[in-house]
Amino acid sequence: MINFNRVFAMIYRYWLAMKHSYDRLGDMFYWPAMDLFIWGLTGLYIVKLSTNNQNIIIIVLTGLIYWLVIWRSQYEITTNLLQEMWDRNLVNIFASPLKVSEWIVAVMIFGFIKMVVTVSFSGILALILYSYPIFAYGLYTIPIILSLVLTGWTAGFIVAAFIIRFGQKIQTLAWTGVALISPFSVLYYPLNILPDWAQKVAWFIPSSHIFEGMREITFTGRISYDKLYISFGLNILYLFLALWFFNFMFNKTKKIGLDKQ
Numbered sequence: 230m231i232n233f234n235r236v237f238a239m240i241y242r243y244w245l246a247m248k249h250s251y252d253r254l255g256d257m258f259y260w261p262a263m264d265l266f267i268w269g270l271t272g273l274y275i276v277k278l279s280t281n282n283q284n285i286i287i288i289v290l291t292g293l294i295y296w297l298v299i300w301r302s303q304y305e306i307t308t309n310l311l312q313e314m315w316d317r318n319l320v321n322i323f324a325s326p327l328k329v330s331e332w333i334v335a336v337m338i339f340g341f342i343k344m345v346v347t348v349s350f351s352g353i354l355a356l357i358l359y360s361y362p363i364f365a366y367g368l369y370t371i372p373i374i375l376s377l378v379l380t381g382w383t384a385g386f387i388v389a390a391f392i393i394r395f396g397q398k399i400q401t402l403a404w405t406g407v408a409l410i411s412p413f414s415v416l417y418y419p420l421n422i423l424p425d426w427a428q429k430v431a432w433f434i435p436s437s438h439i440f441e442g443m444r445e446i447t448f449t450g451r452i453s454y455d456k457l458y459i460s461f462g463l464n465i466l467y468l469f470l471a472l473w474f475f476n477f478m479f480n481k482t483k484k485i486g487l488d489k490q
Contacts, residue, residue: 231334235327239335243309247343256304257343261297261351268293269359284447290361291443292416294351298374299414299436300407301347302381303388305340307403310389314397329479333472337382344378366446372457373439379464380436384410386471390478415440435463 247253272289313319322332355361366373388406391399413427414436420428431437442456 231328231331232326235331236335236338239322239327239332240339243335243339246312257347258350261347262354264293265290265351265354265358269355273359286359287361287365287447288417288444290355290359291447292440294348294355294361295373295377295440295443296411296414296416297348297351298344298377299381299384301344302340302378303385303407304381304403305343306336306382306385307388307392307406309336309339310392311397311400311403314392314400323483329476333386333475336385340381340385341378344381348374366443369446369452372461373443376439376457376460376464377436379461379468380410380434381407383464383467383471386468386475390471390475393475394478394482410434410436413437419444433463435460435467438463 268289269286272286275285310319313322323329352361352363356363364370384407388402391402413423413431413434415423415431420431420437420441423431438456438460442453442460445451445453445456
């Protein structure tokens with residue numbers, strides 16, 4: 230049984246840590262803004278060079294903003310775990326009545342809140358700078374974001390499982406791990422651009438179905454529900470396996486000592 234008092238206590242702990250950390254605040258606003266400036270202006274330049282590519286800027290900004298959903302969801306899980314390791318606090322929190330499941334729920338909720346703030350900020354900035362239609366997908370935006378959040382959580386718990394088992398020597402995965410799926414997520418280009426072997430891999434990446442579906446809406450105005458269903462099906466399966474894997478690695482590490490990581 231999950232005790233939500235302990236869950237909210239952990240959320241409050243991470244909120245206090247974020248509030249006093251310029252690094253964390255910079256991750257939420259600075260880098261997304263810089264990416265929007267650079268890639269948005271690049272997209273505008275490409276549009277000016279072409280006579281029939283008005284959707285390029287929309288495709289670029291869509292890939293950029295909605296990738297933040299995955300990245301932010303994954304990032305909060307792995308960096309909050311690393312923060313406990315850096316502070317030598319991992320043993321302390323799990324020596325308390327806090328359960329692993331409660332920590333998992335806490336980082337998922339906290340990451341979701343920060344993701345909403347970052348994506349909203351990026352969407353509003355894109356609207357101001359490039360007249361990007363942040364509500365172009367209507368109600369379809371909700372399942373899109375939910376599916377991408379599930380993808381980010383899955384990546385986050387897989388990376389966190391390796392970090393908690395092998396320690397800070399592989400901590401770079403906290404920032405780079407999810408990037409492994411980005412080429413197969415077809416953020417800025419259609420699936421058929423990939424080599425045949427990569428297309429087969431991409432089919433098993435939930436986010437590829439989402440970004441393909443979003444481009445289909447952009448170009449045809451039609452919603453491909455089958456892509457959404459496939460994405461959710463894969464995400465639910467992968468998240469279940471990722472949570473099992475994290476618990477397995479946590480229990481394995483606990484036997485040798487969490488303080489040795």
